[in-house]
Every structure is written in C-alpha cells, then in structure tokens.
Amino acid sequence: MYNTADAHHPEHPSGIWRWITTTNHKDIGTLYLCFSLLMFFVGGAFAMLIRAELFKPGMQLMDPLFFNEMATLHGLVMIFGAIMPAFVGLANWMIPMMVGAPDMALPRMNNWSFWILPFAFILLLSTLFMPGGAPAGGWTMYAPLMLQTGTAFPFTIFAIHLMGISSVMGAINIIATILNLRAPGMTLMKMPLFVWCWLITAYLLIAVMPVLAGAVTMELMDKYFGTSFFNAAGGGDPLLFQHVFWFFGHPEVYIMVLPAFGIISEIIPTFSRKPLFGYTSMVYAVASIAFLSFIVWAHHMFTVGMPLSADLFFMFTTMLIAVPTGVKVFNWVATMWRGALSFETPMLFAIAFVFLFTIGGFSGVMLALVPADWQYHDTYFVVAHFHYVLVTGSAFAIMGAVYYWLPKWTGHMYNETLAKWHFWLSVISVNVLYFPMHFLGLAGMNRRLPDYPVQFTDLNQIVSVGGFVFGVSQLLFVACIILCVRGGKKAEAKVWEGALGLEWTLPSPPPYHSFTEPPAANLIWAHPYQND
Amino acid sequence: MSAQAHAANHYYIPHGTHWPILGSVGLFTTAVGGALWLEGLDFGGYLCLLGIIIIFLMMFGWFGTVIRESMSGTYNAQVDRSFRWGMTFFIFSEVMFFGAFFGALFFARVFVENWLAGGSNSLFTNLLLWKGYEPAWPSNGPGHVGGSFEGMSAAGIAAINTLILLSSGVTVTIAHWGLKEGNRKKLCWFLLFTIILGFSFVGLQAHEYIHAYTEQNLTLGSGIYGTTFFMLTGFHGLHVTIGAIMLTVILLRSLKGHFTPQHHFAFEAVSWYWHFVDVVWLGLFIFVYWL
Amino acid sequence: MLQKNFKKALRGVIASSLTFISGPAFAIDLNMPVGVTPMSHDVYDLHMYAFWVCVGIGIVVFGLMLISIIWHRKAAGHQPAQFHENTVIEVIWTIIPFIILIALAIPASKVLVDMTNTSDPDMSVKIEGYQWKWQYDYLQDGFSYFSTLAADSNAASQLDSKLSPESVPHYLRDVDHPMVVPTGKKIRLLITANDVIHSWWVEDFAVKVDAIPGFVNQAWIKVDKPGTYRGSCSQLCGRGHAFMPIVVVAEGWDDYQKWVAAMQTSHGAFINPATLQPEQNGSPVVYAPAELNFNAPTPAPTQPIAASTPVAAPSPTPTIAAAEVKPAGKPTVAAAKTWTMATAMARGKQVFDANCAACHMADGKGNPAMGVPAIAAGPIPNGALAAHITLVLHGKGIMPAWGNILDDADLAAVITYERNSFGNHQGDLVQPAQIKAAR
Ligand code: HEA
Ligand code: HEA
Numbered sequence A: 001m002y003n004t005a006d007a008h009h010p011e012h013p014s015g016i017w018r019w020i021t022t023t024n025h026k027d028i029g030t031l032y033l034c035f036s037l038l039m040f041f042v043g044g045a046f047a048m049l050i051r052a053e054l055f056k057p058g059m060q061l062m063d064p065l066f067f068n069e070m071a072t073l074h075g076l077v078m079i080f081g082a083i084m085p086a087f088v089g090l091a092n093w094m095i096p097m098m099v100g101a102p103d104m105a106l107p108r109m110n111n112w113s114f115w116i117l118p119f120a121f122i123l124l125l126s127t128l129f130m131p132g133g134a135p136a137g138g139w140t141m142y143a144p145l146m147l148q149t150g151t152a153f154p155f156t157i158f159a160i161h162l163m164g165i166s167s168v169m170g171a172i173n174i175i176a177t178i179l180n181l182r183a184p185g186m187t188l189m190k191m192p193l194f195v196w197c198w199l200i201t202a203y204l205l206i207a208v209m210p211v212l213a214g215a216v217t218m219e220l221m222d223k224y225f226g227t228s229f230f231n232a233a234g235g236g237d238p239l240l241f242q243h244v245f246w247f248f249g250h251p252e253v254y255i256m257v258l259p260a261f262g263i264i265s266e267i268i269p270t271f272s273r274k275p276l277f278g279y280t281s282m283v284y285a286v287a288s289i290a291f292l293s294f295i296v297w298a299h300h301m302f303t304v305g306m307p308l309s310a311d312l313f314f315m316f317t318t319m320l321i322a323v324p325t326g327v328k329v330f331n332w333v334a335t336m337w338r339g340a341l342s343f344e345t346p347m348l349f350a351i352a353f354v355f356l357f358t359i360g361g362f363s364g365v366m367l368a369l370v371p372a373d374w375q376y377h378d379t380y381f382v383v384a385h386f387h388y389v390l391v392t393g394s395a396f397a398i399m400g401a402v403y404y405w406l407p408k409w410t411g412h413m414y415n416e417t418l419a420k421w422h423f424w425l426s427v428i429s430v431n432v433l434y435f436p437m438h439f440l441g442l443a444g445m446n447r448r449l450p451d452y453p454v455q456f457t458d459l460n461q462i463v464s465v466g467g468f469v470f471g472v473s474q475l476l477f478v479a480c481i482i483l484c485v486r487g488g489k490k491a492e493a494k495v496w497e498g499a500l501g502l503e504w505t506l507p508s509p510p511p512y513h514s515f516t517e518p519p520a521a522n523l524i525w526a527h528p529y530q531n532d
Numbered sequence B: 001m002s003a004q005a006h007a008a009n010h011y012y013i014p015h016g017t018h019w020p021i022l023g024s025v026g027l028f029t030t031a032v033g034g035a036l037w038l039e040g041l042d043f044g045g046y047l048c049l050l051g052i053i054i055i056f057l058m059m060f061g062w063f064g065t066v067i068r069e070s071m072s073g074t075y076n077a078q079v080d081r082s083f084r085w086g087m088t089f090f091i092f093s094e095v096m097f098f099g100a101f102f103g104a105l106f107f108a109r110v111f112v113e114n115w116l117a118g119g120s121n122s123l124f125t126n127l128l129l130w131k132g133y134e135p136a137w138p139s140n141g142p143g144h145v146g147g148s149f150e151g152m153s154a155a156g157i158a159a160i161n162t163l164i165l166l167s168s169g170v171t172v173t174i175a176h177w178g179l180k181e182g183n184r185k186k187l188c189w190f191l192l193f194t195i196i197l198g199f200s201f202v203g204l205q206a207h208e209y210i211h212a213y214t215e216q217n218l219t220l221g222s223g224i225y226g227t228t229f230f231m232l233t234g235f236h237g238l239h240v241t242i243g244a245i246m247l248t249v250i251l252l253r254s255l256k257g258h259f260t261p262q263h264h265f266a267f268e269a270v271s272w273y274w275h276f277v278d279v280v281w282l283g284l285f286i287f288v289y290w291l
Numbered sequence C: 001m002l003q004k005n006f007k008k009a010l011r012g013v014i015a016s017s018l019t020f021i022s023g024p025a026f027a028i029d030l031n032m033p034v035g036v037t038p039m040s041h042d043v044y045d046l047h048m049y050a051f052w053v054c055v056g057i058g059i060v061v062f063g064l065m066l067i068s069i070i071w072h073r074k075a076a077g078h079q080p081a082q083f084h085e086n087t088v089i090e091v092i093w094t095i096i097p098f099i100i101l102i103a104l105a106i107p108a109s110k111v112l113v114d115m116t117n118t119s120d121p122d123m124s125v126k127i128e129g130y131q132w133k134w135q136y137d138y139l140q141d142g143f144s145y146f147s148t149l150a151a152d153s154n155a156a157s158q159l160d161s162k163l164s165p166e167s168v169p170h171y172l173r174d175v176d177h178p179m180v181v182p183t184g185k186k187i188r189l190l191i192t193a194n195d196v197i198h199s200w201w202v203e204d205f206a207v208k209v210d211a212i213p214g215f216v217n218q219a220w221i222k223v224d225k226p227g228t229y230r231g232s233c234s235q236l237c238g239r240g241h242a243f244m245p246i247v248v249v250a251e252g253w254d255d256y257q258k259w260v261a262a263m264q265t266s267h268g269a270f271i272n273p274a275t276l277q278p279e280q281n282g283s284p285v286v287y288a289p290a291e292l293n294f295n296a297p298t299p300a301p302t303q304p305i306a307a308s309t310p311v312a313a314p315s316p317t318p319t320i321a322a323a324e325v326k327p328a329g330k331p332t333v334a335a336a337k338t339w340t341m342a343t344a345m346a347r348g349k350q351v352f353d354a355n356c357a358a359c360h361m362a363d364g365k366g367n368p369a370m371g372v373p374a375i376a377a378g379p380i381p382n383g384a385l386a387a388h389i390t391l392v393l394h395g396k397g398i399m400p401a402w403g404n405i406l407d408d409a410d411l412a413a414v415i416t417y418e419r420n421s422f423g424n425h426q427g428d429l430v431q432p433a434q435i436k437a438a439r
C-alpha cells in the first residue's frame, strides 16, 4: 500500500494543467526529455547557422557580432538546455524504478525544478531580440568582454541563476531519492550503476552550480554597482572570473558525462548478456573522477600566464583523470569480452560511445600537456575535443538511453530499421563533422571565428557538410520517438533478453506510481551485480 | 487523512500542485523586473517587487499545504528523512555559494595584490603598469578606485555582532531543548530572544554600512576591499535577514502549538540554517574584519 | 627524452603519412607546423609523441573491442562467459596508464620549464591588445605603433563585400604595420591588453599568451629563420576577434637596425616596404605621411628626435589607469604640422579606415547592433567642434579614448574628415594645434 494525498481524487487532471501541476516522476521525466529535445533542436539550429556561415571565408550571412551571439547561445543552450535536462529527465524516469520506489522523494519540488527551466530559457532566448543583441562573450562569459553586453546582460545573468536553482533542486531531489527511497535490501553497493553515477553527479551539481551563480553575480556587481572584482586598477583581476568559472566549469563537464557512463554501464551488460565487469571498481572510478574534477579547473587557463608551479600542478592532476576514466573504458571492454553480443540500436550507440568518447579523451590528455596546449588552446582542436566527449559522448549516450528505455516507457517497440538508419547516418556524419576539426585546429584555425583565412576553406566545407547531414539525421530520431509513442509492436516487461534490474520487473508501460509496494528482496538479489 | 500513514514502510505521494508554477512565474517576474530596473527602467523595480510578492505568496501557500499535511499525520519517517536530506543539501549549496565569494577574497588578497606589486612571475605588471604599487590590505588597488577610505576594524560593531550571533546560536539551541522537553514557554521565549538578537545584528550592520558610506568613504566602489567587504557581509546579512524571518514564522507556529517533541522538522531546519549563518559569520569575522 | 634521430624519423613518418591522408586536395598542412623557434620544435615533438602514445593505446583498446564485436557475437553463436571480476587485471590496467602518463608528463614538464624561462633576453617588446588591433612598443628604442588588419582584407570581409576573400593575398592574416624582430636574438615579449582579454598567438613560434588588461604576461622567442610569420588573436574579444591578425617579420640584425632607425626618425609612423613580401605590396595601408616613406626620404623632421634614451629597466608606460600620460615616444613633432583641407581629408580617411571603420563602418553608417552611432548625420560630427574633439579625445563607453592612441595630427585629420564626409558638410579644418590645446 502507498498513501497518496489524492487517494480519492482522479489520478490525472486533464489537459495542459495535468502537466503543469504534476508531481509524478514519469510525467516530469517526460517533460524534461521533451524540453531537452526541443532545446537540442534550438541549439542545433544555431549550430547550423554557425556551420553555414563558416562554409566559405568572408562574411556571408550575418554580422560578426551575431555570429558570436550564435556561438554563445549554442554553447549555453546545448549544455544547460539539452544535455543536462536530458539526464535529469532520465533520472526522473529511471531512478525510482531502479531503486524500487513509487516516485521521487520530493515530488512537489520535482515539479518546480522542471518548471523553472522553460522560464529560464525564455529569458535567455529573448535576448536575441534585445537592442545590442544576445550575449556574445562565449558560453564561458569571460569578464571583461561579457561586461560589454548590452541590454541582454542582466537577462542572461538571471537566466543562469534560474538554471542554477533548477539544477540544485533537481540534484537535491535525486540525492534524497537515492539515499532514502531505496527498496529494503538494496544496499548502496547493489544499486545499478546508473543510480550510482547520478548520485555522484548530483553531489557535483550541488557543489558547483552555486559557484557559477557566484561568478555571474560578481559580473553583475561589476557592471551595475561599481565593484572591482575584475578590474586590476581596483585590485581585482579578470582571471578571478576564470578561476571561479572553471571551478564550476570543469566539474560541469563531468556532470555531463558521468550519467552517460551510467547509461553505458547499463546498456553494455544487457547486450553482452554478461554481468558488468568490475562493478566495485566502476563505482570507485566514478567517485575518483568526481573528486579529481575539483582540482583540475585551471587546465582551461594554461595560456593566462599562471606561475609555473600552478601550470605543473594542474597538468598533473588533469592527466591523472585519465586513470579512473581508463578503468571505466577497460571495464566496458572487459564486459563485452567473451559475451554474447547483439547489436540493437542502444548497443550500437553504446559501442560508438566507447570508441568516440575515448578519442575525445585522448585529445583531452593531449590538451593537458601545458606546452602543447599553448598551441591547441582556443583552436578547433579544442572544439573537436569537446564535441567528441559531448556529442559522441553525452548526446550519444542519451540517444542510446532513449532507445533502450523507450519500449519500457511507451509499451511499444520502436522501429528498429529506422533507428538503425538514424544511428548509422549519425555516426558517420558526426565524424565527418568533428574529425577534420582536429586538423583545422592544428593548422592554426582559432575557435569563435566568424571568418577565416582561405587556406582553411576545404576542411571547413567538409565539416559543414558533415554538420548538415548530422543535423538532418536527427529528424529520424524524432521520427523514431513519435512513431514509438503512437504505436508499435507491444513491448514485454523485460524488453531486452539480457536486461537485468528492477525496472524490467514492472510492466511496459509501468504503472503511474512505479513501485506502490517495495519490491521483493529476491528481485534485487537477481540484480547482476555481486550476485554470487 | 488515513491513519495508517504513520506506518514506517509506506510511501507518501502528494497530489498535483499549482504552487511550483506560481513560484516559477514569481521568479520570472522578479528576474525580468530586476533586469529592466538594472537597465534603467524604473517600472522594472515595481515588477521585481511584484515578483517577490508572488514568491512570498507561493511560499505561504506551499508551506501552508505542507504544514497542514504534516499536522494531519500524512507524513511518515521516510518523508521526514527526505526533508532532512533536502535541507542538508540546500545548506551545502549555500556553503558553496559563499565559497565563491570567499574564494574571490582569498584570491584577491593572496595573489592579486602580490602580482600587482610585481611578485611571482609578474615583475613587469608592476614595472610597466602599476609602478611603485606596494601590496597592502585594505587596498583599493593601484588605481585608488573610489578614493582613500578607512577599512573596517574587528573591534567595535563587528565584535559586538559576533557576540550577538554566537549567543543567538546558544539561544536557539536552548529553545530546541525546550521543544524537546515539551516546554513551550522555554521554546517561545528563547526563540524570541534569538529573533531579537538576529534583528539587532541586522540593525547594527545597517548602522555599520551607513557609517562606512558616510564617514569612512568605504563603498562598494572602494576597489577590491570595498567590493569584497560589502559583497560578503551583504550577502551574509541577507541570509541573516531571511533566517530571522524564518525564525519568526517558526515562533508563530510554536505559539500555535504546531510542534511536538518528536515532530518538529521545520524548527530544526531553520535552526540548522541559523547555525550555518552563524558559522559563515565566524569566517567573515576572521577573514574580512580581523586578519 | 627522445633521441635526435628518432625525432627526425618520427617527423618524416608523420609528415609523409599526413600528406598521404590529406592528399593534394588540401591547401594546408594538416599538422601543427614545426615552427622556427627552439621552443616550437620541442612543442612539436611533444605533440607528436603524445599523439603516437594515444594512437598506441587506441590500437590496443579498439582492437580488443573489435575482436569482441567480431567474434563474441550472439549471432555467431557465442555463449556468454559469466566472469565479472579479476583483481589482478584491474590493478594492471590502473598502473599501466599511470606509467604512461608519467612518461608523458616528464617531457612536458621539461619543455614547460624552458618555455617559461624569460630571463636574460637581448631585447624586450611590449605588446598591447586593443579592440581590435595590436600595439607594439619597442621599449628600448622608444617608439611604438599600432598594427591593424590590412585594408583589403577588411574590405573583403564585409558582409556585402563584392571582393572575394580568395583574391586577397593573406586574407585575414595581413596587417598594415607588421611587428619586426631580429633573428637569432632572445626577445622577451611583454603582453598586456587595454580593454578586454586578447591572446597573442603565432603558431610558428609556439607562443600563445593571453593579453590581460591590467597585467603583463611574458613569453620569449628566438627566431631561427628570416621570414614573415603570421598569427592572430586567439581569445574571443568581441565583434572584431577574427580581424586582428599578427604579422611578424624576422630579419637579420643589420636590416633590423635600419628599420629601428627609420622608426625612430618617424616616431613609429614608418613602414618598411622592403620588409614586405612581394605579393604583399599594395595591401598594407601606407599609414605614414608621404614624406616619411623609406623610399623617398624627404627632409627629416625639423625637431630633434623625441628622446629615445636607452632604458635598462623599461620605462613605465601608461594604460587604463593613468590615462592622462602619453605613451613614450609618441610624436610631438607632428603637432607642429598644419594641414591643408586636401591633405587633412586624405590622411583623415586613412586614419578613419584604419581605426574607426571597425565600429563606425567605412561608410560612416555606424553599427546599431553594437550600439555604435553613425558619423553620417550624427549630432556630434554636425554639432559643436569642441564637443567633437572632446569625445574623440576622451571616448565614452565602448568608444575608445583616442587621445592616448593617435597623435594630434592624425586626430585633427580624422575629425576634419568626419565633419566633411558621409554627407556631413561642416567645412571645419581642424589643426593639430587645436587638438593639442584641447588635451
Ligand atoms: C563531457 C565533457 C568532457 C569530458 C568528459 C572531458 C574530459 C577531459 N578533458 Fe575536456 N573539455 C570539455 C569537455 C569535456 N572534457 C569542454 C566542453 C571543454 C572546452 C570548454 C571551453 O573552453 O569552451 C574542454 C576543454 C579541455 C581542456 C582545455 C583546453 C583548452 O581550452 O586549451 C583540457 C586541458 O587539459 C581538457 C582536458 C580533458 C581531459 C584530460 C579529460 C579526461 O577526462 C579524459 C579522460 C579519458 C581518456 C584519456 C580516454 C580513456 C582512457 C583510456 C583508454 C586509458 C588510457 C589512456 C591514457 C593513459 C592516455 N579539456
Ligand atoms: C553539449 C553539447 C553540444 C552539442 C550537442 C553540440 C552540437 C553541435 N555543435 Fe557545438 N558547441 C558546444 C556544445 C555542443 N555542441 C559548446 C559548449 C561550444 C562552445 C561555445 C563557445 O565557444 O562559447 C560549441 C561550439 C561549437 C562550434 C564552434 C563555434 C566557434 O567557436 O565559433 C561549432 C562549429 O562548428 C559547433 C558545431 C556544432 C554542431 C554542428 C553540432 C551538431 O551536433 C548539432 C546537431 C543538431 C542539430 C542540427 C539539431 C537538429 C536538427 C535540426 C534543427 C533540423 C534541421 C536541420 C537542418 C536544417 C540542417 N559547436
């Protein structure tokens, strides 16, 4: 039995009001996922404009300032609007089901964390229509350049504040759910890895989102209240902003990849029909990555002229992250090793993730070498690095997760043929899109350029074509989702032959309140991890 | 609501709620209003105020619902634990928020002063740009931004305020003991003391600020010293104010007899918050006023 | 670290393999250039070393995955094993990457230590970033000058430009006044900025140092080979970020000395056609008054050269804070000049295109998106002269204070030009003396 305050009322009010007032983790998860998909397209549309302008040298379509606005908004929208909400949406849907709970721990606050987001993005995107244009200082918003933003400035800052509030509340909810609502018998070391990864990600979120809020608040103070945080004449330093920003920013990039690690750690065992290799070391690896992520931030600032000792410190700590990340990669490979692999779309995305994320990780390690970073920094080499870890990393993991759990959510199988088309088109075009960026960067093309010397034309055209194909391919993704929601072959409770875990014990689609009674302990024992 | 609610193993799930959307509208209105006001449009200020009022309304409604549900015994130990985790991590996020500003202070004092004066690898920063600048604290930087001013001393108001906040930490704890003993009188009186101490702190700080602006020429614009001083103490003062308001609400609820010796999460949450504000002040006292 | 021969071999292998990948279709080298300073060689080696290490790890990891994918398929009838732990192997694959990383960190640290050693230079040049140009200040020689995007690149990069970028030599990598350095000398670069953060990057030197307002960063170069080296600002600095290139001409000591002498005589207004590559001729805006042209030296200025006292420790040069002080070596000479309407308008146009057009646009229409007003029909260019001079001298908001940047003659010329172009017909002819008086 469970106890709802509305036990005697109809479960769902109808229409839009249902979505606005819902406290149900599945509804909210759905809202997050839809919002994130929308933002992926908005951010992607900005990227398409960027790629169109860069198709040829010379300014074709827009003013250079507008180009900078596009790059800035593209970064902000993709990070805060697409990737992060997608992970929170997955957490909302899956964590209660994975730990055997009926819902999230703080359902009302859950509603609020979502419903702040659309308002935050209205604020952010409305700046496009303001005098002086949208913010154009890059998603990193470095002072003092950011202080030259026009009317858009305070709107941008407040939008960031709202996103921060939303993320922190979402993270608090996830932690409370995981720590408090696990089914009896599910010890921490029996939790699915997705849950573990999210637990640690939530800690990171709570630790760093307020720091970002602090950083942008200081900019606000400098612009409107005459403070001297970033003004050398007053004893401040523009680098202060960068330190505070990257203290947030680096953990932020792991916030965008740890849940992805969790997803991959769910998908690979399922389609290898073999338990995850090294569960315990996977947990410790994630924890070490999270810990290390707090002491590497200045690797984004190797060219700012830090003292030698700082350069060395941040170089070593940064390189160290390759060790726990390597453990993860090796464990995935070992999970596949001598399994019985099958290649449904989620597995294809997971395999692509392991390949391509690792490539992104390699360029990361190269970037960590300070003297070499002096050549790579702020070039397309960096752009290539972070799109490999973010697009073929985070975004691919999200796509894999959607295919993996969509039958569970909707009760229908998606169209495997269409999904495979989506995968293959994406995986080919994404490499056409991002791989040549390495060469562009090495050859000397800076990032954040609306226009470039003619010798870079050929490669940029290849990149742009890759970008357009990748963009159009994403329409297939939407098609797959819509078709699957509207119908399809009936999905069983245990959608995938090799799948293990509590979520697969519920029917597809699962009941409105996932586990109205704590699941039987023996179900948890059936979990793949440490089952002997 | 149903009587079995106290059974430990049962989940609690609230029905749909319209408070969050109201809260979001409130935040949105505050943000838009604030932004317009900063950009020089006066009506933005009113809009901002309207937003804040909406947020307050939302809080009343939301907390009201929670209080009603809690009073009627809908919640169980699990819900209580969830609330506790929630508050704990909320406070942790606040710690990190303050951390950003403390970080700014340390960075400016320890590194930037030194660099501007030519230390570390920054000899030429001093020679070419700020020749003759010596590291100092308080400092308004080599440009003497804001003109000369007088720094804050740890004696005087700061010391008194330290005493006030520390004793308010004691009184709130005594109130908690009272609550646990079921001694309503003790609870209410010591809560009242705490609130009085809290608001006296705010009052003294306001006095200190006025003095700084009028007598010491110490303003937000007084270079990095004024910047960090007002940012840190102001942000803290805001928290004290919010904490004192929350304590007032708790006092009213105590007077109404909302809390039982076993069941008083709201009280504890606010007292945690108060202790947190207290600890932050100690940090401020040491690093902003004293050292 | 690596043996010399091995390095050479490695370079050969990578060069040929990259050429192979790239094929003849690409106009550029796909790899990092080896460069022309000792540091750039080391960095290149480090880069290639790290690259091959990654390739090696990649082959192992991806190879194992591929084996699984090919042989351990369910479709091929493979039965899943059930192992899921093995402490020994986990320890091994924690330790081996660790060792690999140490092997990467050691050479990286060595190169880093060398690169940050800016002591004992033969000379120092201060480089200051502005939105959107560079200022080079030869501290010991007492002159400084600005270096802006070449006019043809600028024209071709406009949104509605009819010029194709392909037709412009060194599109976006060309400036009016290049930086000139002697070869074989250790040169210390002192890098800072005036407004926002910029970053001075010449890839062939492996130098990329952020220019931060209020702080001076250091780097050093020692150029092996004479030649023209091109780079650009690499930190986002606003609308013109793509349009503030860097050109460094390295020449032998004697030529360099000649250049210095000419610069001193002309107070930084000199441009040396001899240092320009043949295909470059015509592209730089000749910024100097005709009488200062190297090829047609007219009588030297009547006044003594502004004191170019050799300084042991560089003299303080002002920036943002001390805005009243003029940079060392700024000509006072030119102030003695008098313009005729024709000379002022001609010079004014040059100054306008080089300095003002970035924001106010070459047609004087301004840039509303940036909040930059039009000069055409603007209230100030068509209002009181004094207000116009004051605004240009002292700036306002984003509008820079040109009093610190341009000399009296150029200021007089550009103001004259503004008041009599773009449909403005004020008829004023401003003289340098008026500017001097208004300062
Ligand atoms: C999901 C996001 C994500 C992730 C996971 C990473 C992962 C890493 N990143 Fe990345 N990074 C970004 C997102 C991310 N990054 C972004 C967005 C930026 C740019 C921000 C901006 O400026 O706008 C950036 C920029 C960036 C820089 C600054 C570059 C510059 O501006 O000059 C650096 C420098 O050190 C860096 C390093 C690393 C390293 C060492 C890792 C490591 O975690 C990678 C570890 C993984 C592996 C190494 C592969 C697997 C390991 C093995 C197979 C084991 C064996 C391997 C070895 C022994 C080498 N990153
Ligand atoms: C988190 C995620 C994320 C994701 C998913 C992406 C996705 C993409 N990014 Fe991303 N990018 C960043 C994060 C991300 N980016 C960040 C942080 C920066 C730095 C910003 C800064 O400098 O401040 C950046 C910067 C950046 C640049 C450099 C800009 C510059 O420095 O000047 C470029 C250039 O090519 C680029 C391209 C792309 C492309 C083509 C995609 C594609 O993958 C997008 C594909 C998706 C779509 C296209 C949408 C779906 C399809 C449609 C809308 C249908 C219609 C399609 C067509 C009409 C073709 N990005």
Ligand code: CUA
Binding pocket: C129, C130, C132, C197, C198, C199, C233, C234, C235, C236, C237, C238, C240, C241, C242, C244
């Ligand atoms: Cu200057 Cu970019």
Ligand SMILES: [Cu+2]
Binding pocket: A249, A250, A253, A296, A297, A299, A300
């Ligand atoms: Cu990082």
